[in-house]
Amino acid sequence: MDNSTTTDPDIEQGNSTLSRINNQHKQIIKEFKFNADSERDSHYRLHNSVISCLMQMNPTSWRMFEAVTSGLDIYPFELIEDSDFLSQFTQGKASIPEHFRTVTVHASDYSKRWGLTRSNGHRQFTLDALTLFNETLSTISFDERSNSADIKLSRPVSDVTFHATVQNKETGATTLDFHDSMIRKNTKDKRDNTVWQCSSATFVIHEKLALNMLLLQKMFTRIEKSATAPLSKAGAKLYAFMCMISGSRCAVNDAWCMALDLTKCNSLCGTKYNSIVDFARNFNLPSELTSKSDFDVTAIKDEESKIGRKYMKIKIFFSRKTCKKGIEELAKKGKITRRLVPRPRVLVGSHEEGVWARKNIKILLEFESKLINVKRILPKADRERLSRYRKIIGEA
Secondary structure, rough: OOOOOOOOOOOOOOOOHHHHHHHHHHHHHHHHHHHHHHHHOEEEEHHHHHHHHHHHOHHHHHHHHHHHOOOOOOOOHHHHHHHHHHHHOOOOOOHHHHHHHHEEEEEEHHHHHOOHHHHHHHHHHHHHHHHHHOOOEEEEEEEEEEEEEEEEEEOOEEEEEEEEEEEEEOOOEEEEEEEHHHOOOOOOOOOOOOOHHHHHHHEEEOHHHHHHHOOOOOOEEEEEEHHOOOOHHHHHHHHHHHHHHHHOOEOOEEEEEEEEEEEHHHHHHOOOOHHHHHHHHHHOOHHHHHHOOOEEEEEEEEEOOOOOOOOOEEEEEEEHHHOOOOOOOHHHHHHOOOOOOOOOOOOOOOHHHHHHHHHHHHHHHHHHHOOOOOHOOOOHHHHHHHHHHHHHOOOO
């Protein structure tokens, strides 16, 4: 009896094909890694879905998260060489070991990058790190069948350890580790400040978030570190969002547009305004970004979102500095307005008065048609004018 075994040719061919695909996949990721490593000191990369999700993050948390992202190795060599991990990662089922999503940020580097003073830098670094650790993001999903809503809360950072350097006359400088519950934000004794003025902090990124931050191959945005350094916290956050939009959407007249409701506006700037009008009155980011970044930015209240006298959204138009004309044209297109003909000095009931009334009727009807296209109605004052004009020509 022949005990020798034979291998199915189809199985051998399938294994060979799978091996070739895995090798090709590894080679592609290695090319991304090479490009990312070559610009690691000047740029960091984030998946577009991560940027969109984290727009609700507090501006202070965003600034610290940017520092964490800048220090993260998004193409770990060990993971690239692990075929089983790559297979699971492609299916979204991979489990990322903690050390691949652990980043240590130093207070000195953080202070230097954001221009913090030497005396206050370590304290501000510690408070910002606490803000990021306590950050909670919400995701709301609606179920029309059961007429209910599910609210999911998640944290970008699952753990943080603070490192404080304590001076001792006998032993010299000693680094101690503290968790968030041991950090004292306020203390009456000014000498007792070594705990809340930490020299560094080690963050562990949440595993689900890390799945969308590692091994990026498509739908990601490159953000220049030096571009966000001179900006405010909210300015750096908006700049990242504009970089994402400009890199993923087609421009109209060399410009882009985004519409934000009141909730998103407050999340963007960390404010608590009760109306779009109040927010727009104090919205200074367009002028800041125009003067300090490579974008020209302007913002207007969104006429298309107006319900009665209340604005529901604000529109932000932006373009690269070389395309300033495009942003002006796009901003003009965002408005729906009408301009009536002034009443001439004519007698009541005369032919000239009828000609004037018909011109304004035509203008108001065209204006009403544009409003209907964006699901708005003619304002009450214009409806009353239209009625008066029709009486003049005898159509009332």
